[in-house]
Amino acid sequence: MATKSVPVTLSHVTKIFKDPTSKAEVHAVEDANFDVRSGELVTLLGPSGCGKTTTLRMIGGFELPTKGKILIGDTDVTYLPPNGRQTATVFQSYGLFPHMDVFDNVAYGLKIRKLSHTEIENRVRTVLELVGLAELAHRAPGRLSGGQQQRVALARSLVVEPQVLLLDEPLSNLDALLREQMRVEIRRIQKSLGITAIYVTHDRIEAMSLSDRVIVMRNGVIQQIGTPGDIYERPVSMFVAGFVGKVAFFPAQLEGIEAGGRAICTVGGKRVRAGSAAEGLGTGSPAVIMARPESLRLVEKEDAISSGTVTARVYLGSSVEIYVKTETGEILVQIDDPSGKAIPSEGEAVWIGLNEALVRVLPAE
Amino acid sequence: MFTKKKLIVFAIVCAIFAAGEYWIFSTIQASFEKNAAKEITALARAIAASAPENNESLASWTEQLPSTYHGYRFFAFKGVPGEEGSEPAGGDSALSELWKLPSNADIAAKAAESVSYLEVFRWPSRVTFAGVPYTLIIAPVPDAEGSSARAALLIAADASGYVAFGRLVQTLAVVTFVLFALGFGIATFSRDPISGYAILVLAAVVVAFVAYPLFEAVRLTLIKQGRFSFDVWKTILSNRQYLQALWGSIQLGIVTATISTFIGFMYAFAVARTSMKGKKLVTALATMPVISPPFSLTLSIILLFGKNGIITKQWLGLQNFNIYGLGGLALVQTISMFPIAFLTMQGVLQAIDSTLEDASLDLNASRWHTFSHVTLPLAAPGLLSSWLLVFTNSLADFANPLLLSGSYRVLSVESYIEVTGMSRLNNGAALSLLLLLPTLTAFLVQRRWVSRKSFVVVTGKPSTRLSDLAAPGARRALTGFVVVVSGLIVALYLTIVAGCFVKNWGIDYTFTLVNIHEALTRGKQALISTITLAGIATPIAGVLSMVAAVILVRKKFPGKRILESLIMTPFAIPGTLVGISFILAFNKPPLLLVGTGAILVINYVIRELPVGLEGGVAALRQIDPSIEEAAADLGADQATIFRTIILPLIRPAFISSMSYTFVRSMTAVSAIIFLISARWYHITIQIYNFSENLRFGLASVLATTLIIIVLAVFGLMRLLIRQSEFLEKTVTAQ
Known part of the structure; x- marks a missing residue:
């Protein structure tokens, strides 16, 4: 299955819906600019209602942008109908044709393209083998399990050799174990075909584990574009930091930035050399220190920036999670490699310090 | 979508079409006018040639002419009018008044010249008396040698027919152009031209066959002798x-x-x-x-x-x-x-x-x-x-x-x-x-x-x-x-069946099969035409209602609410009103349909569309839209999606919509009683006629026949729907 992969470019794409009853305008997507390189898998990540699915539907041709341009390769596809562009979508509800068996579902797109009988037969067989459904070719979709239906939907999209594969929360209807399995599967198939793919999800773990790059959206506006490492370790805002992983924030004052990029600030009356700071953050402006559970430690009173009492501890084998109730809220501290260490028990008073190289200064919201 | 290039192409094509159309329609009109002129010239020459030899009896002859030639007015002159020795002889005095008008002087001079050369002269433009347009001609009455004119006959021919024809041609031209521009516009600018055309067709159907007849019905009640008036309503309400x-x-x-x-x-x-x-x-x-x-x-x-x-x-x-x-x-x-x-x-x-x-x-x-x-x-x-x-x-x-x-x-x-x-x-x-x-x-x-x-x-x-x-x-x-109630229903139906086999109900209860033979012989024609027309209406209404359902459920477009209410209107209004409005609207051009089978078919379709639409809408709401989106995504256009995805999935609704249309068309009365003709009769009206003439036996036979047909159709429907029952489960299970 040779797919010629192409890049996708969105420039200044805006989508405004009109509420039919109140006539109010809803800005579903606001000035979206990004490009997806050929062969890359990019995830649109955000809470529900952030505009990620609308963005995907505009790329697929199911919605028209109010403003802006969408390019697939060099072709302007902004106003082309879905059947006029080389994209294939895997829908959240799969959208399998209930009156056709698996084979006919997969063959549908090829029949529309009026391919010969033998070619359809060959291509459907190949793709069904790729997704591991060769034996179920003549079963009705209603009699397949969720994971199998998902594979049919994927096969049906892949068989037409689209330039771009669009996946709209494809795993949200599966149970946790199956979801993990399919995630690996989708990534494997996408890599082996080298196809450009855009993936929509609200599940950060899915986004982190699948993507080459992640686009975080909120209220129709793109917050950050970057590799999973970028958005986890170097988020640009408190929202992104909070959305992609567990995090604690401590109000701080930025004093200055060193030549190496480390930021000097005071937090809880202590001077801290944070690992990095968000761009454009000036000294004196309100800031916070963001700390992931793994960059927090339990320390002696004099090294602490915060304190509290333990409310719960969760033993996970390779680590222990300690939930600490502080003045600013509940904070999760992760203790790695716990064997031999003294683990505080519930109700005990503890002091929290930072692994300074791993924390980051962000503008306060 | 609107781009500059597309707009320019659209404008150019429309202009070319308009020019071509103008040429065609003006040619048609011109050749029609030319033929009409030729005819009237020949007629004028013939009438003038039949003038009495004596100029003295010219006046009385002229006055007799309108009784032979309806729609014409005549006026005779002795000699060549405008020349010396000429004087009015007699006839329709309105014509001679016209002749004297100063604005007519130039043309009158030319007319006189033609007459003196023994030529028939036709006024270049039409003249209007009392609101009626006339073609004006003057024909010479040659003297015995045939070398000069001894008299002239001025003829005004009623041209309202030609004017109406001209107007019809113009309307037709405008309608053709609008349809072309709309169709071509949709093809050029729409992302989904097929749905665009479907909307256009549906809109045309409801405007022509729902809105227009109702408008005509309302208009008629508000008009008396060509003027707006509440007289009709005053009469009704008093x-x-x-x-x-x-x-x-x-x-x-x-x-x-x-x-x-x-x-x-x-x-x-x-x-x-x-x-x-x-x-x-x-x-x-x-x-x-x-x-x-x-x-x-x-x-x-x-x-x-x-x-x-x-x-x-x-x-x-x-x-x-x-x-x-x-x-x-x-x-x-x-x-x-x-x-x-x-x-x-x-x-x-x-x-x-x-x-x-x-x-x-x-x-x-x-x-x-x-x-x-x-x-x-x-x-x-x-x-x-x-x-x-x-x-x-x-x-x-x-x-x-x-x-x-x-x-x-x-x-x-x-x-x-x-x-x-x-x-x-x-x-x-x-x-x-x-x-x-x-x-x-x-x-x-x-x-x-x-x-x-x-x-x-x-x-x-x-x-x-x-x-x-x-x-x-x-x-x-x-x-x-x-x-008890169910028993009563059974008893009522058994009575009808019994009525078929009784010689003369109420008088002679002997068993007989004569009724069946007579009723079927006399009702055969009506039965055949009823089945034929219902059979034609059924697939049309079925497909149209499903298309309408898809468009109203899945598409967004301006005027959707209006289109929907217009389609639903015939459901809410009594059949009598539908029937009356249909005869009012379709007994005259441009849609002269009264007396044809078409008007019955249209009536069935229009009246059953709402029921099918409701069924289709309910069925479509059960189907996940992403099924259709997936098909579009895989390259299918709207027509292919309709044929390969939607229709198979809403098959039960489609089949029951068709069977209801067929049954309701077979059993219609209220609207079609106004629309039937000798050629296209309806079986229910035949039952009514038999009953009115107290031939209850014959009426029973036809009623029983209809009941059998209805039950057979519903039985067939059940059978067909059961086959696709597995679908309903899987569609909703998704």
């Missing part, structure tokens, strides 16, 4: 006879609706809330009156209770019993309409979560208390809505009162008599519009009040349990009641 009919309709509606809702509720309660046996049979029997042909129940009521009725005359020996009138009508309407209330109430009761009643019983309330304090209040909005539904149906009913009203007056029959008996179309139209008033009121009450007050608790699935809500005694009484 005439006792008409007001009596209005009151009669409302009275009948109230009686029928009340009794029907009562019986319907008893039935629904027995089926939905008790452990009565034989529920399926009871339901099937109760639906019979809904689908059975018109006149059949009336017929059997007449056979049982009429002047020669088997019960009234044979068994009870009553001499002066009169079934015709309010009582008989209410009886027939109740039997034919209580199933509507039953089916509505059954739906309402099933939608009420019975755990509420269980909770009440559990709290130690008695069955009666539970019924009166839980079930009944929850069902109250449903009761009102089924009352209103029966009420509007009773008002719109035409077939039953037509046979059974006697001297009792109802609006639907009154408007029919006005139109066909008295030829007072305007009064008929006004009366049938009057019928809309209570119907609309009922509709608004339903919309505003019932829907807001609805307590129906939707739990997703009807609960499966059934604790008997009626005490054993009450249940027995209820069952007894249901059995």
